[in-house]
Amino acid sequence: MTGHNIRYGNKIIPFELIRSGRKTMETRVKPDGSVEVRAPEDLAIDRIIEIVSKRGRWIIKKRLHFQQYPKEDLKKRYVGGETHRYLGRQYRLKVIPSDNYQVKMKGGYIEIHTPDDSPEIVEVLLYNWYRDHAEVKFDQILDDAMTVVRKHGIKRPEMKIRRMKRMWGSCIHDKNRIHLNLELIRVPPHCIEYVIYHELVHLKVPNHQKKYYRLLNRIFPDWSERKKRLEKFQIS
Numbered sequence: 001m002t003g004h005n006i007r008y009g010n011k012i013i014p015f016e017l018i019r020s021g022r023k024t025m026e027t028r029v030k031p032d033g034s035v036e037v038r039a040p041e042d043l044a045i046d047r048i049i050e051i052v053s054k055r056g057r058w059i060i061k062k063r064l065h066f067q068q069y070p071k072e073d074l075k076k077r078y079v080g081g082e083t084h085r086y087l088g089r090q091y092r093l094k095v096i097p098s099d100n101y102q103v104k105m106k107g108g109y110i111e112i113h114t115p116d117d118s119p120e121i122v123e124v125l126l127y128n129w130y131r132d133h134a135e136v137k138f139d140q141i142l143d144d145a146m147t148v149v150r151k152h153g154i155k156r157p158e159m160k161i162r163r164m165k166r167m168w169g170s171c172i173h174d175k176n177r178i179h180l181n182l183e184l185i186r187v188p189p190h191c192i193e194y195v196i197y198h199e200l201v202h203l204k205v206p207n208h209q210k211k212y213y214r215l216l217n218r219i220f221p222d223w224s225e226r227k228k229r230l231e232k233f234q235i236s
């Protein structure tokens, strides 16, 4: 990891550079405002600085967001009273001592019934519950999306759900498979739809070149508003 800077207007923005075997560059703003850039081993530093500089406006915006909504970005502790999202809505966690393990939604609460209220157990129970709902919900959205994309020659992919640290979704073109981040169950359905359509279009056009956006615009014209909305949520 090495430290570098970019200049944006009258601001100097430092970033940490991490080189890896990846093919593309990724810029991340962390909740504390620091910037992390991942780049391929052989990409020249001048080029990296040029690319990061172009993202200056986005970095500033992202930092501002973290300043405005610090609460949501605090690391979750999985204790009673804490706020957790489901399909974009906020619910409070209620941890209830019980002989059995059970999770249910009641009013504005997600109730965790458990003999063991340690945060590790509460997290596992909550995420098992998230997963059960994600499997049904994401499948439904995929079904609906297929009725739209099938006529563009896109076949129903295999869908895998897992917790990912950095991406909301990804796809393996050759295997006709999409991966969705389990964390998506926390965001509003219209943002989940955006991610699913984004990946579906990749099954036809793997990269982000003009042809990709031409097809996405045709199939899913309001994608950029949904994308903006999704960017307000952090992958926790």
Ligand SMILES: [Zn+2]
Residues within 6 Å of the ligand: 198, 202, 208
């Ligand atoms: Zn993409």
